[in-house]
Amino acid sequence: MKIINVAIDGPSGAGKSTLARLAAKKFGFIYIDTGAMYRASALKMLNLKIDIKNDIPSVIKAIADTKIEISHIDGNQHIYLDGADVTNLIRTPEVSMGASNIAVIKEVRLKLVDLQREIAKNHSCIMDGRDIGTYVLPDADIKIFLTASAEKRAKRRFDELLEKGENVTFDEVLCDMKKRDKNDEERAFAPLKPAGDSILADTSELNLAESERLIENIISERLEK
Template identity: 35%
Template sequence: MLGTSLVPVITVDGPGGSGKGTISRLLAQKLEWHLLDSGALYRLTALAALRNGVKLNRESELAVLARDLNVVFTVNQEGEPSILLDGTDVTLDVRSEACGESASKVAALQSVREALLQKQRDFRALPGLVADGRDMGTVVFPDAPLKIFLTASLQERALRRHEQLKAQGVNANLSSLLHDLSERDARDAHRAVSPLRPADDAVEIDSSKLDIPTVLDRILRLAIERNIV
């Protein structure tokens, strides 16, 4: 049996609204690789806490919820990813701003991160894995042959999130989104456990003025140059 260390991984880390989710999904589709949306696991833990009446300061209880998550990632007929929690479609629930805020708080807890670490590593399987998150290249897959740190200006990320929510029919205030993203950035960057930062060997891409095809092409070229694909 081929050891998982020989299965190629491309990690895509970065702050909220940088476009890493979209880029990771398209990259996985292009390569026909597996996809890990690690942020969804923290959002699912936060959602499970809400549904089970567990407060976000109850670290040990949250760790149990994280360890026992019954989650399935699927793709619907339109090619869009769907997430099932305990057999129920929660795709829209986990993408809400409120769930994202709660997930950022949950992700700062060491025991929760430890509970989800192996669950994330279990996604590594042939022919390869695209891992989207905030500590994929630094903690979860430190041996990945290609690590991307995707970022964008705070203003651009808030505008993207605003347009995304509008497309979903959700009313959102741009100034509030700017404030929330700024707070989330600070919390992710300064948390004691697995802070958001580029891996030492990561390739940093600022997508503020780049469109999706350009970013995707740049990453694919890097993968080819490194003989990953």
């Protein structure tokens, strides 16, 4: 059976993880959340009290001895950091900002990209991130650039954090979102941008069910060609 790779890129809070996970389940593909790998890397640095932005040599040294693994249990992705399941520890605003900061470090990206490419080589998968279609999987069969306005993305993330009991304000979430966008778009190595052959999917005015149908229709149409 032919291996199919689907790349979904887009800014923070666009709903990539949720929609990629739903589409992977529908089409029977493995779901790979690359952002979780960067979050796990950031979590390690936070635990070690390493200043990600200002102490890059320490980050590079620590990442060399870091083991990050992905497994799927009952259809759900779990991320392991040095053998410990950190799936539920990597979704805080502090880790989110740390992930954005650590993602600009070339040595970190190279380490994680090798793992991502190895998974895609052996499995049909839907992989989401910032540079999947442009850098990680430039030959992906289907490329989607998923986006929404910063305000819409911040509102979705704000509601998600409130549900988890996080004590944050909408303005704080929006500010973090804009900082992450700037980091992702302006980083020197593999910045966030649509691949030349990607399909734009703007979900600013769509609810979850409508967004899900949009992504699944795009994939279905391309698979039929």
